[in-house]
Amino acid sequence: SQTIHQWPATLVQPVGSPLSLECTVEGTSNPNLYWYRQAAGRGLQLLFYSVGIGQISSEVPQNLSASRPQDRQFILSSKKLLLSDSGFYLCAWSRRGFTDTQYFGPGTRLTVL
């Protein structure tokens, strides 16, 4: 069966510090991968998605970036965090080539102080 992991679960960072959030998927190959952000009490906003290694598409302009160095690894990064980057970050995967469902990881709660 497929599982998706995210770490860290919780992170508190000062403004201006770098960020690296990691997501990995097990039990499948060549998945589509997604990064979402959820502000408190709000819906999810798609930040990035990837259909393959090294292929990243950005949905919204921001100071965040994403990378996919391996087939089942998706990384969300920032060189300098802003207060507005605080939120809950969710990674998701779906089967590529299938009109299928997205499955979400447990999420990372990021607080920028």
Added chain:
Amino acid sequence: AQTVTQSQPEMSVQEAETVTLSCTYDTSESDYYLFWYKQPPSRQMILVIRQEAYKQQNATENRFSVNFQKAAKSFSLKISDSQLGDAAMYFCAYRSDEKETSGSRLTFGEGTQLTVNP
């Protein structure tokens, strides 16, 4: 661009009763997919049910069922025999037909917080 609207920020239901959560969406596409996700206090997003737009039959999953009205662009979720564990934030989501280079992006509504009273 597609939009998804959930007009009920909060709903409550008595245990064992039935509740319906509303969702409307706006799209010019004919082929698409609709989903309901549940987010409990742990904040992990859990798939509840999905509906393909080309199917006229409403999807059902145990106590969960949908009322899909394609012409009205409406997609409501009915929870029967509500249980305390159903208490969560519920999100309606829309997805276009998957395209090779664009992935299967989801557009979410703002959510409905469901409270189940014992």
